[in-house]
Amino acid sequence: xxxxxxxxxxxxxxxxxxxxxxxxxxxxxxxxxxxxxxxxxxxxxxxxxxxxxxxxxxxxxxxxxxxxxxxxxxxxxxxxxxxxxxxxxxxxxxxxxxxxxxxxxxxxxxxxxxxxxxxxxxxxxxxxxxxxxxxxxxxxxxxxxxxxxxxxxxxxxxxxxxxxxxxxxxxxxxxxxxxxxxxxxxxxxxxxxxxxxxxxxxxxxxxxxxxxxxxxxxxxxxxxxxxxxxxxxxxxxxxxxxxxxxxxxxxxxxxxxxxxxxxxxxxxxxxxxxxxxxxxxxxxxxxxxxxxxxxxxxxxxxxxxxxxxxxxxxxxxxxxxxxxxxxxxxxxxxxxxxxxxxxxxxxxxxxxxxxxxxxxxxxxxxxxxxxxxxxxxxxxxxxxxxxxxxxxxxxxxxxxxxxxxxxxxxxxxxxxxxxxxxxxxxxxxxxxxxxxxxxxxxxxxxxxxxxxxxxxxxxxxxxxxxxxxxxxxxxxxxxxx
Ligand code: GLN
Numbered sequence: 001x002x003x004x005x006x007x008x009x010x011x012x013x014x015x016x017x018x019x020x021x022x023x024x025x026x027x028x029x030x031x032x033x034x035x036x037x038x039x040x041x042x043x044x045x046x047x048x049x050x051x052x053x054x055x056x057x058x059x060x061x062x063x064x065x066x067x068x069x070x071x072x073x074x075x076x077x078x079x080x081x082x083x084x085x086x087x088x089x090x091x092x093x094x095x096x097x098x099x100x101x102x103x104x105x106x107x108x109x110x111x112x113x114x115x116x117x118x119x120x121x122x123x124x125x126x127x128x129x130x131x132x133x134x135x136x137x138x139x140x141x142x143x144x145x146x147x148x149x150x151x152x153x154x155x156x157x158x159x160x161x162x163x164x165x166x167x168x169x170x171x172x173x174x175x176x177x178x179x180x181x182x183x184x185x186x187x188x189x190x191x192x193x194x195x196x197x198x199x200x201x202x203x204x205x206x207x208x209x210x211x212x213x214x215x216x217x218x219x220x221x222x223x224x225x226x227x228x229x230x231x232x233x234x235x236x237x238x239x240x241x242x243x244x245x246x247x248x249x250x251x252x253x254x255x256x257x258x259x260x261x262x263x264x265x266x267x268x269x270x271x272x273x274x275x276x277x278x279x280x281x282x283x284x285x286x287x288x289x290x291x292x293x294x295x296x297x298x299x300x301x302x303x304x305x306x307x308x309x310x311x312x313x314x315x316x317x318x319x320x321x322x323x324x325x326x327x328x329x330x331x332x333x334x335x336x337x338x339x340x341x342x343x344x345x346x347x348x349x350x351x352x353x354x355x356x357x358x359x360x361x362x363x364x365x366x367x368x369x370x371x372x373x374x375x376x377x378x379x380x381x382x383x384x385x386x387x388x389x390x391x392x393x394x395x396x397x398x399x400x401x402x403x404x405x406x407x408x409x410x411x412x413x414x415x416x417x418x419x420x421x422x423x424x425x426x427x428x429x430x431x432x433x434x435x436x437x438x439x440x441x442x443x444x445x446x447x448x449x450x451x452x453x454x455x456x457x458x459x460x461x462x463x464x465x466x467x468x469x470x471x472x473x474x475x476x477x478x479x480x481x
Contacts (some may be wrong), residue, residue, distance in 0.1 A: 001027055003163040004478075006219035007072055010166055014060070014070045020069035021060075025053040025115060028073045031043055032118070032164045037480060038137045041158035045118040046088050068227065073167040073352050074109060075216040077153050078119040079126055080211065081200040082106050085116075089202055090134035091124045093322045093329075103200020104235065105169060105211050105228045112227050117165050120155030124350045125319065126171055126204045128152050129179050129422055132413050133352040140409070141183060143447055146405045150183030152176040156214045157184035162481055167220055169228070171201055173209035175306050175401075177427025178438040179311070181214055182401035182450025185440040185476060187221050187467070192457045193433035194239040196225075197232035203318040205311035206237075207471050208430040218468040222246035225460070242353060244461060252465045254288050257467075258394040259453075260295030265399035265425045270393045274400045274443040281398065281441055281451045284473045288468075295390055295397070299383040300428055304420055306383070307427035309363050309376035316360025319353070322346070351423030355416060367379040384432040391456045396466055399425050401450040425452060435460045437467045448476075 001019050016019060029049065036042055046052075052079045056071040076082055080087045080091065081099035083106070088094045106116065123133040131139040131154030139154040141147040142162040149158045153170025153333050157180035160168050170177040172190035181188020189212045203209075213224040226247055231240040261282060266275045322328050324345035333341060363372035392398065403424055412418050429436035434457055438450040451470065455463035 003027060003031055006217040007166045007215060007223060010072055011070045014270055020053070020057045022050060022053040025071065025073055025117070027051050028117060028165060030288050031162070035162050036164065038140060038145060039142055039158050039162055040137055041088065041155040041162065041164055042075070042118045043121050043136060043155070043192060044089060046085070049073070049115050049117055054431060056113055067111060069109065069112045069114035071113055071115050072167065073113045073117040073165045074133070075117050075120045075157050075159045076086040076106065076167040077122050077170045079122060079171055079202040080105065080169060081202070084115055085119065086118065086309040087202065089125045090122045091134055091349065091353070092135045093328065101200065104197035104232045106200065108228050113145045113384065114144065120153070120168060121158055122155055124353050125315070126152040126173055126176055127315070127352050127356050129175065129267055129419060130413070131155065131180070132409060135350050138409060140449070141406055142481060143233050144186070146408050147447060148183065148409050150180030150402070150406065153214065154180045157181050157188065157329035159480065160184070160186045160214050160216060166246075167213055167215045167224055169211055171215055172212050173205050173208055173311060174430050177212040177214060177403050178436060178450070178452060179422070181438040183200050183406045184238070185443070185448035185450070186214050186216055187218055187437065187439055187468050187471070188212065189225070189437045190429055191225065191229065191363070192460055194237050195205055195229050195241060195435070195458070195460060196237040197238050199232055200233035205314035206318065206434065207314060208310065212423050213468050218464055218471050219247060219250055222250055239458070241458070246461050246464055250465055250468045251264055254285060254466050257290045257396060257466065258334060259285055259290050259292045259396045259398050260390055260394035261270045261292060262399040263294045263296045263393070264299065264300040265403065269421065269424060270273070270400060270403040271405050272281050274403060274404055274449055277442040277444070277449045278398070278451065284470060288473070289471050292398070295392070295394065297383070297386050297390060297428070299379060299386050302379045303383060303427050303431060304377035304424055307423065308359070308420055308422065310380065310431070312356045313355050313364045313373050314359035316364070319357060354407040365380065372387050383428065387428065387432045387434065395455070396453040396463065399452050401425060401452040405444055405449065406447045429454050433457055437462050437463055439467050439470050439474070440476060441470070443476055
């Protein structure tokens with residue numbers, strides 16, 4: 001049995017009776033046992049996975065109806081609530097928090113008989129892009145263990161690449177699905193804002209974030225999107241996608257499509273290997289019949305500043321509930337007055353979350369809001385107008401997912417500004433609500449480089465079609481695990 005197969009292939013194998021769900025799930029757990037001591041993709045595992053697999057196998061034996069996932073082992077970032085399991089956000093603050101309810105995406109996956117194999121590592125509260133800010137230790141890049149896997153959904157990307165699951169769900173507030181997808185060489189996707197319910201996702205910056213899948217192929221991604229997307233009365237920011245089928249016509253191609261290459265994202269800040277990969281991707285699209293032209297988006301230069309101002313402000317209010325009264329630890333009140341009690345509680349946050357909360361308290365405060373927060377909102381609307389304007393001329397936008405190649409663990413951990421700037425190519429999709437995908441494209445010195453595509457809001461299907469076309473031109477060497 002081969003773990004290195006796509007989700008769709010897995011379903012075919014199970015349907016054909018080539019092996020049982022139990023066999024595949026056991027093999028997956030063995031893989032985790034073998035590799036995760038080093039890779040640290042998981043924070044916890046589902047100890048009922050084998051029982052669940054057995055039950056599904058019985059259903060198949062008895063010819064009973066079974067959901068579309070056929071027991072596919074899927075991992076979940078540890079900021080998405082799976083009822084009855086720990087959901088820690090990789091934070092000491094939620095170390096013992098057991099989710100009392102199910103996120104909508106999880107109910108949907110379970111109703112299609114997916115097996116939630118475990119919860120994946122991440123930067124604390126999804127703040128970061130290397131997974132080094134996990135309170136429980138970093139994950140490692142499976143291509144080279146000395147390198148970061150990207151983040152904040154680093155554990156998810158590692159688990160998918162290292163065959164520790166078939167697919168994963170992460171969250172993308174400013175690139176957190178696409179960045180690790182690029183660094184680990186998996187497909188990672190941020191849907192149009194509102195396409196996937198956020199109910200049960202522990203909020204970081206709720207006005208811009210989405211849950212998104214990480215998979216080994218674009219088809220798998222479309223398959224999972226079919227399950228998790230759609231309107232949800234528990235999240236009133238969701239939109240009705242009329243049960244769109246993202247998998248049908250995935251091979252429609254890009255003949256005649258116009259693609260704009262975002263000039264600012266291949267400028268001075270980009271590594272030469274990354275620029276060269278981007279040029280190669282453009283050539284591939286041209287060979288596939290697309291028309292490519294460079295396009296300039298002036299507001300992109302301000303996007304990182306606006307992103308960090310807005311996301312810190314929203315984090316400031318979303319994380320106010322971790323005060324040990326509502327969430328956190330239950331330690332006695334005696335000997336404290338109100339402020340000192342809260343302040344003791346807040347010491348459970350790690351350095352990056354603390355930094356964001358300090359900024360998030362300051363930038364929207366009386367006397368400063370006009371200078372910082374409101375200005376950031378203006379950048380957001382100007383950027384959105386500019387991107388909408390660009391989409392009158394082109395069908396898709398293209399850029400490298402990350403401006404630089406993967407780097408070593410510890411290399412940038414003490415330089416927050418350098419880390420923030422690595423989000424330069426990803427935050428535009430979040431600030432404008434557009435769908436965006438990272439597709440594995442090249443290896444440079446044995447480390448992956450991903451290519452990013454963006455589309456108009458609710459044109460997720462066209463985006464996946466273009467991603468599929470590019471994917472089929474790419475042939476990367478096998479990873480040595
Ligand atoms: N690196 C960005 C941040 O730290 C993105 C995080 C994310 O998308 N969750 O905020």
